[in-house]
Amino acid sequence: MREEESNWFARWEEELPSQEELMPLSQTLITRDLALAFDIRNSNPNHHQQQQVPPPPPPPPAMPPSSAEFGGENSAELGSGAGSDEPARTLKRPRLVWTPQLHKRFVDAVAHLGIKNAVPKTIMQLMSVDGLTRENVASHLQKYRLYLKRMQGLSGGAAAAAGGGGVNGSGGGAVSGGGDPATDHLFASSPVPAHFLHPGRSNSEHFLPFVPMAAIHQQQMAVAAVGNHPHLQSQYQRQMGHFGSPPNGQFEHTFLARQQQQQVHRIGAPLHNSVPYVEDLESANGGGGGGRRVLTLFPTGDD
């Protein structure tokens, strides 16, 4: 008997799970669905700056080598398990806000792709904005098309907003209230390439044979919603706990840090108190310099 005990004791140590075998429980234990369903949120009564907010939930980059499974899975059978066992990855990402810069990039991408190839997926790739999803682009594209459509309709009279520049905050002639579609501030903030409005005009194909996907190298733009809007902030604080800047200065967007096809770019942006988005775009036309045309976003040299 004693031998057995000795054996057991010896094995006890051996059977301890190694580091790699330990399940990464550092993530939230409550799935998004559950959290939403039960209305669980991060109680944040004091919305000062950043309290003792613990470390941000580290995104699961990849499961450790050994996928050692413990006796029981997670509560696999919860009735309507929905078959989702990827909580952290499925975290709801914050509402994307299309800033003029972001939109500009969008327009440029579409312009370079041509209407034909301008599909969400391609656009997204070309934009190569980290954190941007295809859905985001699709939705935006939808609205943008609507916008273009309406512009065409009004092109007979006074819809000069597109090419010219009614980019001024309020100059143009956009009269809100009158039902003027040109009031789409966002869209109006970025000049619309001519051929957008007149499909098939003049010439058939557009000149842009190439620009496949080789052009998509890597940009420096990262999407980040949550500007200085108080509402948003509070809202997102509930959703993701916090958005604060870490002490080290290393910012980690758990939701943005998704590894896209391209490498992930850590935006070392301070993201202090009210930096809406961190990016390093070009001049980002301040609002109608009059008529910019070329786009400078691609790695043509020094973007």
Added chain:
DNA sequence: GTAAAAATAT
């Protein structure tokens, strides 16, 4: 309270 924007569903 409404309109606009984004997300989501079809």
Added chain:
DNA sequence: AATATTTTTA
């Protein structure tokens, strides 16, 4: 992928 619908935000 496109569009219709719903939800969320300003």
